[in-house]
Amino acid sequence: MSKMDKTLLENAKSIIKERLCKSGYSHNVRADIDIAALDLGNLLQRTVEFGESNSVLVVGAKGSGKSTLINRVLEDIHNDSKNAKNLLIVKLNGYLQTDDRIALAEITRQLKLENTIGDKVFGSFAETLAFLLEALRSGDMSKSQPIIIILEEFDLFAQHKNQTLLYNLFDIAQAGTTPLAVIGITCRLDVMELLEKRVKSRFSHRQIYICNPSTLENYVQQFTDVLLLDKAFGKTAKHKAFVKKWNSHVENLTKNSSVLEILHKQFNYCKEASPLHQILFLPVCSLSQEHQEITPADIAESSQLIFNDSKANILHGVSVLELCLIIAMSHLTNIYEGEPFNFQMVYNEFLKFSQKKSHILQNYTKPVVLKAFEHLIELELLKTKDHFMTHSGKLQKEYRPMILLVDHSQLREAVAKYPGCPTDVKQWAESSIV
């Protein structure tokens, strides 16, 4: 392949990777987001043009498209050139601004008003905020600049002390002096319960709900859309030929039955876009000179990795001694119907097995077995059962009650897959009778 084609493939690869990895930018068309964008866009338009103050909450599960919605609306507002000049946007995030004090400092910074505040010391939060907003009155037609404040992870702001920031923002939005639009974004559907009474009464109770209404057809369409290249890729004839070839291959891929089966299985687990992107990530990354197209085998391999049982992976790597201890614990749990056991009981079971059946496992001293037991605790395959009689210092570690976090069927599968498992151990796993 010529050098030109190699660069074309690399270009395609980086464009698709960006679509897969960046969140908050949906490449697919979703009708419900379009409608919500229209609503929200109108709201913000009224703030910007007519100076109306508004507050709105965007509520939806994680991964349903809230950030995409906000980004799209903001982009539309920016593109409307007459607004772009005097509009101020402040973006706050509940993960970063964990305190009202930090949040206020961040607002000051984003409004670029550090110089104005300077050394002034204010009594209360409200005074500081009012001063800030007053400072934004521009001389032009004595109109003040419209401000849009976006609060991501809104529910975390509701957990600050007294909900001061929220109270003040909604208060100013209600008072109607400065044109202020407050947009809260949250994934908690019960967010209204989190607000205090005085905060809730100042909020306009306007909520936009986003949910993912995809059907299987939409889902498969999303899969295709994220891989297709469009005209923006390039103008030259070579580019166009590459795009045509690539797109036809993607269409073939979508019609392949094994790929459709995998997509169906993933759709049954989770409708959202990000698991779909994760399945596509490895195949796209592995595109290269030698491997120029995504094959159904790539997708099968990648989805295999994603559907892997991680506990089975961990059980694959423990030593035979540790595996025997897990089998002993599984039998104890079975015999005593879920009651917690302690190390002494497990050691007893293990001794019964190793003395009667298997001679290779006989020469382990008790401290070595205890170390293996503690390794299993570290891997979190066991857990202490909180007993109300446990005085933490007074109970020796051999007698602490524990429960096993591995299911019997998982254990059986793990023993079957274990490399080089002695047959005695395999038989012991099947039946508890030694």
Add this chain to the structure above:
Amino acid sequence: MSHDSSAIPARGKQIEQLISIFGDPVDVTMPALFVYGHSSCGKTIVLNHVLEKLKVPHVVVNCTECYTNSVLFSAILQGLSGDNDLGSWKCDNLNDLARNLRKVYESQGWNETAYIVFDKAERLRDREVNLLPALINLQELTSLNFCVILVSELPWEKFYNGVGIRQPFIVFFPDYTKSELGEILCHCRPDGVDREFYQHYISIVLAVFSLACRDLRELKHLSELNFSTYCAPVKAGKFDEGDKHKLWKHVEPHLKEALQQLYLRKVSSEEWMKLHDITESGDATVLKPVKNSDTIELPFYSKFLLIAAYIASYNPASTDKRFFVKNAGRMKKTARSMKKDERKNSHLRGPHAFPLDRMMAIFYSIVDSRVPPTANIFSQISTLVTLHLLAKIGHEDEIDCPRYKCTVSLDFISAVAKTMNFDIVRYLFDFV
């Protein structure tokens, strides 16, 4: 890009996978990666190797070392900026971290992905609940090209914290097979040693230890420790290298003893090598026993007090009459007593608490001579509590009737009883 397989044997597939995930530096990659696998599976070493080879900006922080948020954030900023001045990167909340990361990124003029690796990431679960979600979303929060890599021993399911975290891209490092372990251990042999000779030694070591231990670090330690013992007769000229059977017979007892002490580290490596030092003639396979640090020397009456406490802890109170009163008559063999429920076996359940009076009663009956109840005897009980051989149960206020529990094991108490010529097993209900 091909990797140098001689540097890190048996991890070629993982290195290729990581390189393809990282891709072209200018491209965006997945915002968060999660790498998991057993300990000493090569996760950190492979990541370090790949990041250094690709020459991308990166920093590796260990979450056990960085035990508070401010230490963690300062470590990240120092590592990325390459600036070792401690004062300039003080930062204790996430907002400052985000701002400082932007400063570093812009000041260094990068336009490529910068990687932040968190080793021992399971420690991050114990910090505040929003730290982990915020770190995973770092790319989105700072709108810069960062990639956060979490390295841990535990699978991703153990990281769910009820707050909702975006799932990172998961990469699994499988454990080494037996042949891969052999290959890696051969790779790490000391200089000047013949490869085949060492390979035979490693196959012996793996045959003895692999059932109990598949951890690369421990196997490496054991093979280094015992190698001089293995090749001592060859050096002394007794056998030559080809005599595989004789070499195996010679080193077998040493390896078996090492198996008894696996992971325990009761003595330091130097002392171990001294104990197993072969004399110059090369045929003395005298193994000096490892000094047992478990026994303690106690005064005469303390030993009896301890034995009495053990009996009181592990025997139910109703059986005292049978063991300690003369002519108490035989216990009626009821059907109930015949069916000794294994679950009631105190040696499996654990010791139970007893009042001081009961222990003193047992004590007076097992000691032959007449012992006056002086403060001397009672202060020995307090010493036993300080030594953690007994544990005091109950409230500090109850000086009327203090309750204790015995916390020594059967092996220990048997050793103590043997020194006093006292047959303790005869007095234990569970062994009747």
